Amino acid sequence: MIQVDGLYKSFGDLDVLRDVSFEIRDGETLAIIGRSGSGKSVLMKHLIGLLQPDRGRVSVDGVDLGTVSYEELRQIRTRFGVLFQGGALFDSMTSAENVAFPLTYFADMTGEEVQNRVDECLHLVNLADVGPKKPSELSGGMRKRVALARAIALEPRYILYDEPTSGLDPETSNTIDELIRTLAQEMNVTSVVVTHDMHSVLTIADRAAFLHDSRLHWMGTVEEIHQSPDPVLDAFVKANEYHVGNPSAIPSARSTPE
């Protein structure tokens, strides 16, 4: 379980997060939604201690990340798989080496077992044949999926996904959503998914946390999203539906002049 308590974070004069508190229950999939720049990625980095809160605390499995030694923090981090927004692949290595990387450091596997697991993970993200390619030779969406393969390779208990489907075509997006859901259900992974995509939220998440104006503006189950009377959340959801697959929601821009 991950608990966030009264978290404040600012960069210089910019208050990015103010008094954010919530918890992520074991086995659930929590979506973090909010406008671009609302602090979703910043919040995600706090969950593994890559950023330290100015005030408040984050605890993982009951351990406050602010009080542990660096060695303990590293130990806690091994329970996580993290997909960064930009992929963050090691560009000096091939895709296969990237996926193998956490395995060679943290798994007790023979070379052959590592190889099999790498193939399996690349296959899961529909990229069975890019193993020998360097990240610079891949498209943005492919890079993201290799990074996803790397994040899940160790079968971690927690997986943090920062916009796993942004920049992907709808079909691939669905495959990735499917994968996230399968991992959550079959491997009992606790997942945090940062996303803009309301369609993904509805497909994969149990609950959603909506960041707005540097606060946790709304939190609830996905079923509650559409029933919420909150105007800001409503506007966010509507705006999103204009973009994804709901043409009827698009106000007619080319209405013929009377």
Add this chain to the structure above:
Amino acid sequence: MLDRLLSPVQTLGKFALLLARAFSSIDEIGTYWKNFIDQMVRIGIDSIPIVALSSAFSGAVLTVQTAYQLETSFIPNSIIGSIVVPSMMLELAAVITGFILAGRVGARIAAELGTMRVSEQIDALEAMGLNSISYLILPRVLAGVIMFPVLYVAACLIGISGGVAIGHFGGFLSAQEFLDGARQFFKPFDPFFGLIKSVTFGFIITAVACYKGYFTTGGAEGVGDATTEAAVQSCVFILIADLILAMLLL
């Protein structure tokens, strides 16, 4: 204003923390072995051509100029060897290697780590539970400290050979005279002193570059700044260290 005054202190503090953390997982060096070998090759072996070229030329130029300065006096030719060889060992081989590698090795390390920082690759290492400082910085600094003395020895040998060759082919003095002169005033402390310098410079260049690269902020421009600062500042620190070592040890 206070910020200005405090910033060198802060930098030093941050630097000390960086090194402390780099060496805190030195027991895991086995884990970072591959990186270490890799860096030994990149910092050491790959630098040999440029170090050889620059030391051969400086040995040759030093010989020609010393010959010119002594031309009208009645001092024996062999004195040229007595001047060139200690100059090479005490100063030139170490400092020239240091300057060249500040550009070649320092800039490369800063650019590499800076890019890893701004593209979140360092965050990715940390997120997996690796000690990114040990993983990235330890192998580079160790490789610098180990390979610089090797490059220094190569620079000395090649620089002196350059001097001997130009002395012979330029008709200034024979190889025999050159080496006799060198032997006449040889002090075993000279190469030892040069080795101490080269270890120090190897540390300065790699540590400064790692620091600049690791703490890069702000995209491509930040990487550019880090790279320039690494090269320039390690040259400045080399000059300062050179003077301090000379005053302490000579």
